[in-house]
Amino acid sequence: xxxxxxxxxxxxxxxxxxxVEGIEGADITVAGGTVDVTASDDGxxxxxxxxxxxxxxxATAGTDGAAGGTAQPPAGAPExxxxxDRPADGQMPEPPADGEMPEPPAEGExxxxxxxxxxxxxxxxxxLTISGGTLTVDAGGDGLDSNGSLIxxxxxxxxxxxxxxxxxxxxxxxxxxxxxGTLLAAGSAGMAVAPSADSAQGWLATDVSASAGGTxxxxxxxxxxxxxxxxxxxxxxxxxxxxxxxxxDTYTVTTGSASTPxxxxxxxxxxxxxxxxxxxxxxxTTDTDDATTTS
Numbered sequence: 001x002x003x004x005x006x007x008x009x010x011x012x013x014x015x016x017x018x019x020v021e022g023i024e025g026a027d028i029t030v031a032g033g034t035v036d037v038t039a040s041d042d043g044x045x046x047x048x049x050x051x052x053x054x055x056x057x058x059a060t061a062g063t064d065g066a067a068g069g070t071a072q073p074p075a076g077a078p079e080x081x082x083x084x085d086r087p088a089d090g091q092m093p094e095p096p097a098d099g100e101m102p103e104p105p106a107e108g109e110x111x112x113x114x115x116x117x118x119x120x121x122x123x124x125x126x127x128l129t130i131s132g133g134t135l136t137v138d139a140g141g142d143g144l145d146s147n148g149s150l151i152x153x154x155x156x157x158x159x160x161x162x163x164x165x166x167x168x169x170x171x172x173x174x175x176x177x178x179x180x181g182t183l184l185a186a187g188s189a190g191m192a193v194a195p196s197a198d199s200a201q202g203w204l205a206t207d208v209s210a211s212a213g214g215t216x217x218x219x220x221x222x223x224x225x226x227x228x229x230x231x232x233x234x235x236x237x238x239x240x241x242x243x244x245x246x247x248x249d250t251y252t253v254t255t256g257s258a259s260t261p262x263x264x265x266x267x268x269x270x271x272x273x274x275x276x277x278x279x280x281x282x283x284x285t286t287d288t289d290d291a292t293t294t295s
Contacts, residue, residue, distance in 0.1 A: 009033050009133065021045050022139070026126055028146075030155065032133040042171075043137035043159065046128035046146040123148050123174035130155050130181065137161075138232065142171040143185060149174040152241070154181040160232045165190025170239060178203055182242040184229050186216065189236035194267045202245030202264040210235040210255035217254040220244070226251070 001007070001016055007025035011033040016022045022039035028046045037043045126148035135157045137143045143159035144150055150172045161169025169187030170176060176193055179200040194205035210216055212233050218226045218240050226244050238253065245251065247265035254260075 009035055011133075022137070027128075029127075029129045029131065030133050030135050031129075031131045032155075034134045036136045038138045039140065041139070041141035042145040043139035043141075043143045044128055044145065045142070046126040046148060046150075048124040048126050048147065127151065129153070130157055130183075132181075139167075139169075141167045143169040143187060145171040147173040150176045151179070152177070152181050152183050153179045156181065157183045157185075158229065159183075159185040159187070161185060161187025163188055163233050168192050169237070178241045180243065182227070183240065184216075184227065185239040186210070186229070186231050186233075186235040187237060192237040192239070194239060195241065197265060199241075199265075201241055201243065202247040202249070203239065203241035204245060204251055204253065204262045204264055205237070205239045205267045206253055206260055206262045207237050208235060208253060208255045208260065209258065210238075214256055215254075219252045219254065221250055221252075 001014075001019070001023045002021070003025035005025060006027040006029070007023060008029040008031060010031045013034045014036070016037045016039065019037075019039045020041045022037035022043045022045075023035075024042075024045045024047070026046065026048055028044055030044075124147040126146055128144060128146035128149070129151045130144075131151075131154045133155045135155060137158070138160045140162055143161040144157075150170065159169045161167070165188045167188065168191035169185035170193045171191065172193060176195045177199050178195045181201075183203075189207050192205070192207075195203045204218065208216065210231050212231060212235075214235075215228055215230050216235070216238055217228045220226060224244075226242060227240065235255075240253075245264050249264050251262050251264060252259050253262050
């Protein structure tokens with residue numbers, strides 16, 4: 001499902017069963033309803049630049065509404081249609097030629113890409129907002145991808161993200177903020193992103209080792225089980241947030257026979273939080289009834 005402008009889902013049922021980019025628009029808002037997206041690349045993609053949403057797998061191509069759905073890529077973009085922050089083979093970018101890693105950021109600040117940050121493209125002003133409803137995403141690329149900000153303020157969201165380290169269950173160019181609702185994002189670890197440290201709602205982020213069909217269980221210090229999820233793919237990183245999580249408290253994330261203590265608001269895998277970014281208002285609304293979409 002593609003829109004040159006904004007996309008808002010406020011009710012009903014929306015199912016995307018076969019797509020490269022599942023739902024794509026400049027700003028995307030899920031405010032209600034039941035949304036189920038399966039995509040070979042990004043599940044939900046908020047971007048001021050658009051990509052193809054064809055039904056077959058493969059590299060996406062730039063679009064500007066031209067006949068046939070294709071157009072020349074923006075100036076400076078690779079001619080093969082791949083994103084500048086993502087090599088064509090889905091692998092991690094090559095390290096610097098001198099073998100030296102970049103200097104780590106100051107405490108509380110995040111790097112412009114990789115662990116704990118957004119994509120290399122930076123913040124383009126787009127916004128992906130989840131404020132209500134039930135959202136389920138199964139993505140071969142990024143699960144929830146905003147080239148600007150990603151805001152989760154309500155609803156129940158489950159993301160089964162990628163297995164390759166060139167993508168992540170969550171990907172932002174700006175801020176990743178959680179203020180409400182329930183979020184479980186499971187995927188690879190190489191490009192994993194955690195919420196901002198100053199998010200109003202507590203969150204957990206940690207590397208794990210869970211096989212497809214296994215479970216991820218989050219337990220409070222007093223033994224209360226907060227949530228249990230079954231992962232559909234091999235999983236190396238999980239991000240979880242709910243109103244029951246309190247920043248600074250310690251929780252246990254269990255996968256199979258392995259249990260990992262995790263402090264809410266800190267990323268045990270190294271780094272914490274997303275980068276800063278802005279948001280803008282939506283200008284169009286799509287209120288779905290009972291619709292099944294193959295796009």
